[in-house]
Protein backbone atom coordinates (compact mmCIF):
# COMPACT_ATOMS: atom_id res chain seq x y z
CA UNK A 1 0.00 0.00 0.00
CA UNK A 2 1.26 3.45 -0.83
CA UNK A 3 1.72 6.15 1.73
CA UNK A 4 -1.45 7.98 0.65
CA UNK A 5 -3.59 9.61 3.30
CA UNK A 6 -7.03 8.02 3.13
CA UNK A 7 -9.78 10.12 4.69
CA UNK A 8 -13.56 9.75 4.87
CA UNK A 9 -16.07 12.55 4.72
CA UNK A 10 -19.86 12.57 5.05
CA UNK A 11 -22.38 15.30 4.40
CA UNK A 12 -24.20 16.88 1.47
CA UNK A 13 -23.15 15.41 -1.87
CA UNK A 14 -23.11 16.78 -5.38
CA UNK A 15 -23.07 13.72 -7.63
CA UNK A 16 -25.19 12.10 -10.31
CA UNK A 17 -27.26 9.05 -9.45
CA UNK A 18 -26.71 5.70 -11.20
CA UNK A 19 -29.47 6.36 -13.72
CA UNK A 20 -27.06 8.53 -15.70
CA UNK A 21 -25.09 5.49 -16.85
CA UNK A 22 -28.05 4.58 -19.10
CA UNK A 23 -26.87 7.36 -21.40
CA UNK A 24 -23.74 5.45 -22.44
CA UNK A 25 -25.00 1.91 -21.85
CA UNK A 26 -27.84 2.23 -24.36
CA UNK A 27 -25.36 3.33 -27.00
CA UNK A 28 -23.17 0.34 -26.31
CA UNK A 29 -26.04 -2.19 -26.64
CA UNK A 30 -28.46 -0.88 -29.28
CA UNK A 31 -30.75 -3.90 -28.98
CA UNK A 32 -31.44 -3.20 -25.28
CA UNK A 33 -33.97 -0.84 -23.74
CA UNK A 34 -33.70 0.80 -20.31
CA UNK A 35 -37.04 1.48 -18.64
CA UNK A 36 -36.67 3.54 -15.48
CA UNK A 37 -39.44 3.00 -12.98
CA UNK A 38 -39.40 6.37 -11.31
CA UNK A 39 -40.70 9.91 -11.02
CA UNK A 40 -40.74 12.93 -13.31
CA UNK A 41 -37.49 13.97 -11.64
CA UNK A 42 -35.84 10.81 -13.00
CA UNK A 43 -37.27 11.44 -16.48
CA UNK A 44 -35.94 15.01 -16.38
CA UNK A 45 -32.52 13.83 -15.28
CA UNK A 46 -32.16 11.37 -18.14
CA UNK A 47 -33.46 13.88 -20.67
CA UNK A 48 -31.03 16.55 -19.51
CA UNK A 49 -28.08 14.17 -19.37
CA UNK A 50 -28.84 12.66 -22.78
CA UNK A 51 -29.34 16.05 -24.41
CA UNK A 52 -30.22 15.81 -28.10
CA UNK A 53 -30.19 12.00 -28.00
CA UNK A 54 -33.77 11.98 -26.72
CA UNK A 55 -35.00 12.84 -30.21
CA UNK A 56 -33.20 10.04 -32.01
CA UNK A 57 -35.49 7.06 -31.34
CA UNK A 58 -34.39 6.62 -27.77
CA UNK A 59 -33.75 3.26 -26.26
CA UNK A 60 -34.56 4.44 -22.77
CA UNK A 61 -37.63 5.89 -21.10
CA UNK A 62 -39.35 6.35 -17.76
CA UNK A 63 -42.48 4.64 -16.48
CA UNK A 64 -43.57 7.54 -14.30
CA UNK A 65 -45.07 6.65 -10.95
CA UNK A 66 -48.25 8.67 -10.52
CA UNK A 67 -49.87 9.72 -7.27
CA UNK A 68 -52.27 6.77 -7.57
CA UNK A 69 -49.28 4.42 -7.51
CA UNK A 70 -47.66 6.19 -4.60
CA UNK A 71 -50.91 6.15 -2.60
CA UNK A 72 -51.25 2.43 -3.25
CA UNK A 73 -54.53 2.95 -5.13
CA UNK A 74 -53.27 1.33 -8.30
CA UNK A 75 -51.55 -2.01 -8.56
CA UNK A 76 -48.08 -0.90 -9.59
CA UNK A 77 -47.34 -4.30 -11.07
CA UNK A 78 -50.40 -4.22 -13.32
CA UNK A 79 -49.45 -0.72 -14.44
CA UNK A 80 -45.91 -1.80 -15.19
CA UNK A 81 -47.10 -4.83 -17.19
CA UNK A 82 -49.31 -2.53 -19.26
CA UNK A 83 -46.46 -0.08 -19.95
CA UNK A 84 -44.07 -2.90 -20.92
CA UNK A 85 -46.66 -4.52 -23.18
CA UNK A 86 -47.24 -1.24 -25.03
CA UNK A 87 -43.53 -0.62 -25.30
CA UNK A 88 -42.77 -4.05 -26.77
CA UNK A 89 -45.65 -3.73 -29.21
CA UNK A 90 -44.21 -0.50 -30.54
CA UNK A 91 -40.60 -1.68 -30.42
CA UNK A 92 -40.52 -5.39 -31.26
CA UNK A 93 -36.77 -5.19 -32.02
CA UNK A 94 -35.89 -4.88 -28.30
CA UNK A 95 -34.06 -8.01 -27.12
CA UNK A 96 -33.15 -7.11 -23.54
CA UNK A 97 -35.26 -4.92 -21.32
CA UNK A 98 -33.72 -3.50 -18.17
CA UNK A 99 -36.17 -2.36 -15.50
CA UNK A 100 -34.14 0.26 -13.68
CA UNK A 101 -35.04 1.02 -10.06
CA UNK A 102 -35.00 4.62 -8.81
CA UNK A 103 -35.37 6.37 -5.45
CA UNK A 104 -39.20 6.45 -5.59
CA UNK A 105 -39.48 2.80 -6.69
CA UNK A 106 -37.04 1.74 -3.95
CA UNK A 107 -38.76 3.81 -1.27
CA UNK A 108 -42.23 2.45 -1.98
CA UNK A 109 -40.62 -0.98 -2.41
CA UNK A 110 -41.82 -2.01 -5.85
CA UNK A 111 -40.37 -5.46 -6.29
CA UNK A 112 -38.77 -5.10 -9.72
CA UNK A 113 -37.03 -8.47 -9.58
CA UNK A 114 -40.41 -10.14 -9.22
CA UNK A 115 -41.76 -7.96 -12.04
CA UNK A 116 -38.84 -9.02 -14.23
CA UNK A 117 -39.53 -12.70 -13.50
CA UNK A 118 -43.21 -12.32 -14.32
CA UNK A 119 -42.55 -10.40 -17.54
CA UNK A 120 -39.97 -12.97 -18.59
CA UNK A 121 -42.52 -15.74 -18.43
CA UNK A 122 -45.09 -13.58 -20.27
CA UNK A 123 -42.77 -12.65 -23.14
CA UNK A 124 -41.04 -15.98 -23.19
CA UNK A 125 -38.25 -15.89 -25.75
CA UNK A 126 -39.11 -12.54 -27.35
CA UNK A 127 -37.22 -10.46 -24.82
CA UNK A 128 -35.13 -10.96 -21.69
CA UNK A 129 -36.22 -8.77 -18.77
CA UNK A 130 -33.68 -7.88 -16.09
CA UNK A 131 -33.58 -5.41 -13.26
CA UNK A 132 -31.08 -3.35 -11.30
CA UNK A 133 -31.11 -0.19 -9.25
CA UNK A 134 -29.82 3.19 -10.41
CA UNK A 135 -31.32 5.06 -7.48
CA UNK A 136 -29.51 7.99 -5.94
CA UNK A 137 -29.98 6.46 -2.49
CA UNK A 138 -27.87 3.44 -3.37
CA UNK A 139 -25.72 4.36 -6.35
CA UNK A 140 -23.58 7.18 -7.66
CA UNK A 141 -23.13 7.79 -11.37
CA UNK A 142 -20.95 5.01 -12.85
CA UNK A 143 -22.17 2.48 -10.26
CA UNK A 144 -25.24 2.23 -12.51
CA UNK A 145 -23.10 0.42 -15.07
CA UNK A 146 -21.89 -1.93 -12.34
CA UNK A 147 -25.54 -2.76 -11.53
CA UNK A 148 -26.48 -3.35 -15.18
CA UNK A 149 -23.50 -5.64 -15.83
CA UNK A 150 -24.03 -7.53 -12.59
CA UNK A 151 -27.62 -8.21 -13.70
CA UNK A 152 -26.30 -9.70 -16.95
CA UNK A 153 -23.70 -12.01 -15.34
CA UNK A 154 -26.14 -14.90 -14.57
CA UNK A 155 -27.03 -14.99 -18.29
CA UNK A 156 -23.43 -15.58 -19.44
CA UNK A 157 -23.00 -19.13 -20.76
CA UNK A 158 -20.49 -21.32 -18.92
CA UNK A 159 -17.27 -22.37 -20.59
CA UNK A 160 -13.89 -23.64 -19.47
CA UNK A 161 -12.17 -22.29 -22.57
CA UNK A 162 -9.09 -20.11 -22.04
CA UNK A 163 -9.91 -16.51 -22.90
CA UNK A 164 -9.29 -12.89 -21.99
CA UNK A 165 -12.38 -10.91 -21.01
CA UNK A 166 -12.28 -7.10 -21.06
CA UNK A 167 -14.90 -5.84 -18.61
CA UNK A 168 -16.39 -2.32 -18.67
CA UNK A 169 -17.77 -0.12 -21.41
CA UNK A 170 -15.22 0.95 -24.00
CA UNK A 171 -15.58 3.13 -27.09
CA UNK A 172 -15.83 0.76 -30.08
CA UNK A 173 -12.63 1.95 -31.86
CA UNK A 174 -10.67 1.67 -28.60
CA UNK A 175 -11.99 -1.84 -28.05
CA UNK A 176 -10.90 -2.85 -31.58
CA UNK A 177 -7.47 -1.32 -31.03
CA UNK A 178 -6.90 -3.09 -27.71
CA UNK A 179 -8.01 -6.41 -29.17
CA UNK A 180 -5.56 -5.99 -32.04
CA UNK A 181 -2.72 -5.45 -29.56
CA UNK A 182 -3.67 -8.54 -27.54
CA UNK A 183 -3.91 -10.58 -30.76
CA UNK A 184 -0.38 -9.47 -31.67
CA UNK A 185 0.72 -10.82 -28.31
CA UNK A 186 -0.69 -14.19 -29.33
CA UNK A 187 -3.78 -14.16 -27.10
CA UNK A 188 -6.30 -16.00 -29.26
CA UNK A 189 -9.68 -15.41 -27.71
CA UNK A 190 -10.58 -11.94 -26.46
CA UNK A 191 -14.13 -10.96 -25.58
CA UNK A 192 -15.76 -7.82 -24.20
CA UNK A 193 -18.39 -7.35 -21.57
CA UNK A 194 -20.77 -5.58 -22.09
CA UNK A 195 -20.91 -6.80 -25.70
CA UNK A 196 -22.07 -4.66 -28.63
CA UNK A 197 -25.32 -6.62 -28.80
CA UNK A 198 -27.02 -7.59 -25.56
CA UNK A 199 -27.72 -11.08 -26.95
CA UNK A 200 -24.10 -11.82 -27.85
CA UNK A 201 -22.96 -12.42 -24.31
CA UNK A 202 -19.46 -13.80 -23.75
CA UNK A 203 -19.00 -17.08 -21.94
CA UNK A 204 -17.40 -17.34 -18.51
CA UNK A 205 -15.66 -19.98 -16.42
CA UNK A 206 -12.38 -21.16 -14.91
CA UNK A 207 -10.39 -20.47 -18.12
CA UNK A 208 -11.45 -16.80 -18.17
CA UNK A 209 -8.99 -14.12 -17.12
CA UNK A 210 -10.65 -10.77 -16.54
CA UNK A 211 -9.04 -7.39 -17.14
CA UNK A 212 -11.18 -4.61 -15.74
CA UNK A 213 -11.29 -1.63 -18.06
CA UNK A 214 -13.17 0.57 -15.62
CA UNK A 215 -12.54 1.01 -11.90
CA UNK A 216 -16.17 1.12 -10.78
CA UNK A 217 -17.15 -2.52 -11.33
CA UNK A 218 -16.87 -3.89 -7.79
CA UNK A 219 -20.07 -5.99 -7.80
CA UNK A 220 -19.64 -7.21 -11.39
CA UNK A 221 -16.08 -8.35 -10.65
CA UNK A 222 -17.28 -10.25 -7.58
CA UNK A 223 -19.99 -12.03 -9.60
CA UNK A 224 -17.54 -12.93 -12.38
CA UNK A 225 -15.19 -14.35 -9.76
CA UNK A 226 -18.08 -16.40 -8.37
CA UNK A 227 -18.52 -17.85 -11.86
CA UNK A 228 -14.91 -19.09 -11.74
CA UNK A 229 -13.10 -16.27 -13.58
CA UNK A 230 -9.75 -14.92 -12.40
CA UNK A 231 -9.63 -11.13 -11.91
CA UNK A 232 -6.18 -9.87 -12.91
CA UNK A 233 -4.61 -7.25 -10.64
CA UNK A 234 -3.49 -4.22 -12.63
CA UNK A 235 -3.78 -0.47 -12.75
CA UNK A 236 -6.42 0.81 -15.16
CA UNK A 237 -5.55 1.48 -18.82
CA UNK A 238 -5.31 5.27 -18.57
CA UNK A 239 -2.13 6.92 -19.79
CA UNK A 240 0.96 5.22 -21.14
CA UNK A 241 2.16 3.60 -17.90
CA UNK A 242 -1.25 2.44 -16.71
CA UNK A 243 -2.08 0.95 -20.11
CA UNK A 244 1.32 -0.74 -20.39
CA UNK A 245 1.02 -2.35 -16.94
CA UNK A 246 -2.58 -3.34 -17.73
CA UNK A 247 -1.56 -5.06 -20.99
CA UNK A 248 1.44 -6.67 -19.25
CA UNK A 249 -0.85 -8.12 -16.57
CA UNK A 250 -2.70 -10.06 -19.30
CA UNK A 251 0.56 -10.96 -21.06
CA UNK A 252 1.93 -12.43 -17.80
CA UNK A 253 -1.28 -14.34 -17.13
CA UNK A 254 -1.13 -15.85 -20.65
CA UNK A 255 2.65 -16.44 -20.32
CA UNK A 256 3.51 -14.31 -23.33
CA UNK A 257 7.22 -14.07 -24.06
CA UNK A 258 8.63 -10.85 -22.51
CA UNK A 259 10.55 -9.89 -25.65
CA UNK A 260 7.37 -10.13 -27.75
CA UNK A 261 5.63 -7.83 -25.27
CA UNK A 262 8.49 -5.35 -25.50
CA UNK A 263 8.75 -5.39 -29.28
CA UNK A 264 4.97 -4.94 -29.58
CA UNK A 265 4.59 -2.14 -27.07
CA UNK A 266 7.84 -0.16 -27.51
CA UNK A 267 6.89 1.57 -30.79
CA UNK A 268 3.47 2.45 -29.38
CA UNK A 269 5.01 3.87 -26.22
CA UNK A 270 7.56 5.88 -28.17
CA UNK A 271 4.90 7.42 -30.39
CA UNK A 272 2.57 8.09 -27.45
CA UNK A 273 5.33 9.83 -25.47
CA UNK A 274 6.00 12.15 -28.37
CA UNK A 275 2.30 13.00 -28.73
CA UNK A 276 1.91 13.51 -24.99
CA UNK A 277 4.90 15.85 -24.56
CA UNK A 278 3.30 19.20 -25.56
CA UNK A 279 0.33 18.60 -23.24
CA UNK A 280 2.51 17.39 -20.39
CA UNK A 281 4.51 20.62 -20.71
CA UNK A 282 1.32 22.66 -20.37
CA UNK A 283 0.09 20.67 -17.39
CA UNK A 284 3.37 20.28 -15.55
CA UNK A 285 3.49 22.01 -12.15
CA UNK A 286 -0.22 22.91 -12.25
CA UNK A 287 -2.26 22.25 -9.12
CA UNK A 288 -5.12 19.76 -9.52
CA UNK A 289 -8.15 19.18 -7.29
CA UNK A 290 -10.50 16.28 -8.11
CA UNK A 291 -14.01 16.21 -6.66
CA UNK A 292 -15.73 12.83 -6.28
CA UNK A 293 -18.01 11.56 -9.02
CA UNK A 294 -17.05 8.63 -11.24
CA UNK A 295 -14.42 6.54 -9.32
CA UNK A 296 -12.09 7.33 -12.22
CA UNK A 297 -10.47 9.99 -10.04
CA UNK A 298 -7.60 7.86 -8.69
CA UNK A 299 -6.38 6.52 -12.08
CA UNK A 300 -6.75 10.02 -13.55
CA UNK A 301 -4.78 11.57 -10.68
CA UNK A 302 -2.08 8.91 -11.09
CA UNK A 303 -1.77 9.66 -14.83
CA UNK A 304 -1.85 13.43 -14.46
CA UNK A 305 0.76 13.34 -11.72
CA UNK A 306 3.14 10.65 -12.95
CA UNK A 307 3.04 11.38 -16.68
CA UNK A 308 2.00 15.04 -16.87
CA UNK A 309 3.68 16.43 -13.76
CA UNK A 310 0.55 17.89 -12.14
CA UNK A 311 0.55 18.50 -8.41
CA UNK A 312 -2.29 16.72 -6.58
CA UNK A 313 -4.01 18.76 -3.91
CA UNK A 314 -6.89 16.40 -3.18
CA UNK A 315 -8.31 13.33 -4.88
CA UNK A 316 -11.99 12.92 -4.02
CA UNK A 317 -13.71 9.59 -4.69
CA UNK A 318 -17.37 8.69 -4.14
CA UNK A 319 -16.39 5.18 -3.09
CA UNK A 320 -13.05 3.47 -2.59
CA UNK A 321 -12.58 -0.25 -3.13
CA UNK A 322 -9.08 -0.62 -1.71
CA UNK A 323 -8.54 -4.11 -3.05
CA UNK A 324 -9.39 -3.14 -6.61
CA UNK A 325 -7.43 0.11 -6.35
CA UNK A 326 -4.36 -1.54 -4.82
CA UNK A 327 -2.21 -1.33 -7.97
CA UNK A 328 -3.28 2.28 -8.55
CA UNK A 329 -2.63 3.37 -4.96
CA UNK A 330 0.90 1.96 -5.18
CA UNK A 331 1.62 4.27 -8.11
CA UNK A 332 0.39 7.45 -6.43
CA UNK A 333 2.98 9.71 -4.82
CA UNK A 334 3.38 9.31 -1.06
CA UNK A 335 1.09 11.43 1.09
CA UNK A 336 -1.50 11.95 -1.66
CA UNK A 337 -4.65 13.13 0.08
CA UNK A 338 -7.53 10.84 -0.90
CA UNK A 339 -10.99 11.70 0.43
CA UNK A 340 -13.76 9.11 0.17
CA UNK A 341 -17.31 10.53 0.31
CA UNK A 342 -18.15 14.21 0.40
CA UNK A 343 -19.26 17.21 2.39
CA UNK A 344 -19.57 19.48 -0.60
CA UNK A 345 -19.52 22.77 1.35
CA UNK A 346 -16.37 21.86 3.26
CA UNK A 347 -14.77 20.51 0.12
CA UNK A 348 -15.53 23.71 -1.80
CA UNK A 349 -13.93 25.69 1.03
CA UNK A 350 -10.81 23.57 0.60
CA UNK A 351 -10.93 24.16 -3.17
CA UNK A 352 -11.00 27.93 -2.66
CA UNK A 353 -8.31 27.87 0.03
CA UNK A 354 -5.91 25.82 -2.07
CA UNK A 355 -6.20 28.01 -5.16
CA UNK A 356 -5.96 25.16 -7.70
CA UNK A 357 -5.20 25.66 -11.40
CA UNK A 358 -7.78 23.04 -12.38
CA UNK A 359 -10.74 21.39 -10.66
CA UNK A 360 -12.29 18.20 -12.03
CA UNK A 361 -15.95 18.19 -10.98
CA UNK A 362 -19.55 17.52 -11.94
CA UNK A 363 -21.59 19.78 -14.18
CA UNK A 364 -23.47 21.29 -11.25
CA UNK A 365 -20.34 22.81 -9.76
CA UNK A 366 -18.38 23.66 -12.89
CA UNK A 367 -20.02 26.93 -13.93
CA UNK A 368 -20.22 28.41 -10.41
CA UNK A 369 -16.49 27.66 -9.95
CA UNK A 370 -15.68 29.13 -13.37
CA UNK A 371 -17.57 32.27 -12.30
CA UNK A 372 -15.18 32.48 -9.34
CA UNK A 373 -12.24 32.37 -11.76
CA UNK A 374 -11.36 28.70 -11.16
CA UNK A 375 -10.79 26.52 -14.26
CA UNK A 376 -12.80 23.31 -14.34
CA UNK A 377 -13.11 20.09 -16.27
CA UNK A 378 -16.40 18.16 -16.36
CA UNK A 379 -15.78 14.68 -15.04
CA UNK A 380 -18.68 13.30 -17.14
CA UNK A 381 -16.59 13.77 -20.29
CA UNK A 382 -14.27 11.00 -19.12
CA UNK A 383 -17.03 8.40 -19.48
CA UNK A 384 -17.98 9.55 -22.99
CA UNK A 385 -14.53 10.05 -24.48
CA UNK A 386 -12.23 7.37 -25.90
CA UNK A 387 -9.51 7.67 -23.24
CA UNK A 388 -8.22 4.12 -22.75
CA UNK A 389 -4.97 2.67 -24.03
CA UNK A 390 -1.44 3.79 -24.85
CA UNK A 391 -2.51 5.54 -28.08
CA UNK A 392 -5.10 7.65 -26.27
CA UNK A 393 -2.74 9.11 -23.63
CA UNK A 394 -2.27 12.41 -25.45
CA UNK A 395 -6.02 12.77 -26.09
CA UNK A 396 -6.63 12.19 -22.41
CA UNK A 397 -4.06 14.84 -21.42
CA UNK A 398 -5.54 17.22 -23.97
CA UNK A 399 -8.90 17.03 -22.20
CA UNK A 400 -7.22 18.62 -19.17
CA UNK A 401 -4.96 21.02 -21.04
CA UNK A 402 -7.92 22.50 -22.95
CA UNK A 403 -9.62 24.32 -20.03
CA UNK A 404 -6.26 25.75 -18.92
CA UNK A 405 -5.66 27.00 -22.44
CA UNK A 406 -9.14 28.55 -22.55
CA UNK A 407 -8.57 30.17 -19.17
CA UNK A 408 -5.35 31.72 -20.47
CA UNK A 409 -7.09 33.13 -23.53
CA UNK A 410 -10.01 34.54 -21.55
CA UNK A 411 -7.94 35.94 -18.74
CA UNK A 412 -5.53 38.60 -20.08
CA UNK A 413 -3.80 38.91 -16.70
CA UNK A 414 -2.83 35.26 -16.82
CA UNK A 415 -1.86 35.69 -20.45
CA UNK A 416 0.68 38.34 -19.56
CA UNK A 417 2.38 36.09 -17.05
CA UNK A 418 1.97 32.86 -19.05
Ligand code: SF4
Nearest residue numbers: 017042102103135136
Ligand atom coordinates in the same frame (compact mmCIF):
# COMPACT_ATOMS: atom_id res chain seq x y z
S1 SF4 B 1 -33.18 7.98 -9.12
FE1 SF4 B 1 -33.34 9.34 -7.36
S2 SF4 B 1 -31.58 10.72 -7.54
FE2 SF4 B 1 -31.89 9.73 -9.56
S3 SF4 B 1 -33.20 11.18 -10.64
FE3 SF4 B 1 -34.56 9.66 -9.71
S4 SF4 B 1 -35.15 10.60 -7.77
FE4 SF4 B 1 -33.34 11.72 -8.50
